[in-house]
Amino acid sequence: MEVLPGPVPAAGPVAVLGAGAWGTALAVHAAHRLPTLLWARDAAQVAEMAATGSNRRYLPDIALPAALTLTASFDAAVAHAAAGGLFIVATPMAGLREMLQRLPDGAAVLWLCKGFEAGSGRLGHEIAAQVNPSLRAGVLSGPSFAQEVAQGLPTALVAAATDPSVPARAVAAFHGQRLRVYGSTDPVGVEVGGAVKNVLAIATGIADGLGLGLNARAALITRGLAEMTRLGLALGAQTETFMGLSGLGDLVLTATGDLSRNRRVGLRLASGLPLAQVLHELGHVAEGVYSAPTVLARAEVLQVEMPITRAVVELLQGRLSAPAAVAALMARDARYEG
Numbered sequence: 001m002e003v004l005p006g007p008v009p010a011a012g013p014v015a016v017l018g019a020g021a022w023g024t025a026l027a028v029h030a031a032h033r034l035p036t037l038l039w040a041r042d043a044a045q046v047a048e049m050a051a052t053g054s055n056r057r058y059l060p061d062i063a064l065p066a067a068l069t070l071t072a073s074f075d076a077a078v079a080h081a082a083a084g085g086l087f088i089v090a091t092p093m094a095g096l097r098e099m100l101q102r103l104p105d106g107a108a109v110l111w112l113c114k115g116f117e118a119g120s121g122r123l124g125h126e127i128a129a130q131v132n133p134s135l136r137a138g139v140l141s142g143p144s145f146a147q148e149v150a151q152g153l154p155t156a157l158v159a160a161a162t163d164p165s166v167p168a169r170a171v172a173a174f175h176g177q178r179l180r181v182y183g184s185t186d187p188v189g190v191e192v193g194g195a196v197k198n199v200l201a202i203a204t205g206i207a208d209g210l211g212l213g214l215n216a217r218a219a220l221i222t223r224g225l226a227e228m229t230r231l232g233l234a235l236g237a238q239t240e241t242f243m244g245l246s247g248l249g250d251l252v253l254t255a256t257g258d259l260s261r262n263r264r265v266g267l268r269l270a271s272g273l274p275l276a277q278v279l280h281e282l283g284h285v286a287e288g289v290y291s292a293p294t295v296l297a298r299a300e301v302l303q304v305e306m307p308i309t310r311a312v313v314e315l316l317q318g319r320l321s322a323p324a325a326v327a328a329l330m331a332r333d334a335r336y337e338g
Helices: 021-031 043-052 074-081 093-102 124-131 146-150 165-174 187-209 214-234 239-243 245-256 261-270 275-282 287-301 307-316 322-330
Strands: 014-017 036-039 059-063 069-071 086-089 108-111 136-141 155-160 179-184
Touching: 014 021, 014 074, 021 036, 021 059, 021 086, 021 146, 021 165, 036 074, 043 069, 059 146, 069 074, 074 086, 086 093, 086 165, 093 108, 093 124, 093 287, 108 165, 124 136, 124 187, 136 165, 136 187, 136 245, 155 165, 155 187, 155 245, 165 179, 179 187, 187 214, 187 239, 187 245, 187 261, 187 287, 187 307, 187 322, 214 239, 214 245, 214 287, 214 307, 239 245, 245 261, 261 275, 261 287, 287 307, 307 322
Parallel strands: 014 036, 014 086, 036 069, 086 108, 108 136, 155 179
Antiparallel strands: 136 155
16 A cells, blocks of 8 residues: 655544434544534434434444534534535435535545445446536545444544545544554545445345355355456456455455444345335445445446346345345356456
């Protein structure tokens, strides 16, 4: 990993837009270091967090630092970080477009959401280029469960943007003994890794739920990484990105970690529960469910073969049962690995 070019800029204020688990966790971390504001759309949620000193819906066991500013005013959030600060968009993928449209021209922004936008099939950097090309924009990703970041457990992330000043701002804001931030100039690869690993985690959860064993899990993760890399390269990513934190690292964590929502979706689908019931019981967004059809559609346009992703989509759409999806994958013709 190359050292970030030039001096790391002085850390400015941080505005986190979105008070889900991940946004709250990162705001908790940043508030111990910098002037940090956490924005939530729901004024009632903000009032409850202020009254209880915690985000009881998403991170009930984590105390919010007294230094963390809470607000439901988007104007206040913009004013907090507009002058030399950093915006962190912590909404689901469906909310990214609106957030980027509302930010001031030239703002430095990183988003945490992982996936392709439903309908348009765009990645985050493509949305930014379309709606607000003046933004200094990128993505912050990597193997990270919100609960562990909020607890201060060791974590490593990667901040990626074509403008190297943006990863440098992320390093200035977040890098320390508990949270390491690496820089990258390959937002395409980082975003593809973050999107596809959620789909592959569903597949791995299904295999584990069916009791297929550790051999099957290793095969799914390895061949899933190959799918992810093929799609990324077709979109212009760098090969080495998929061997890093946002590729292999995030895939292993999400496919095997007990805190993974996408893995839990796969486990429950393997037990025979209908998808609607699984999502209702989960209570949180599992991005892989919503991004899987878009990942497959983007791959088909580029003529990229993604058999594991296809099997997950057919299962989610009710065209295959979990055992039939596995059988279809195992029945594929033999081929060279490369």
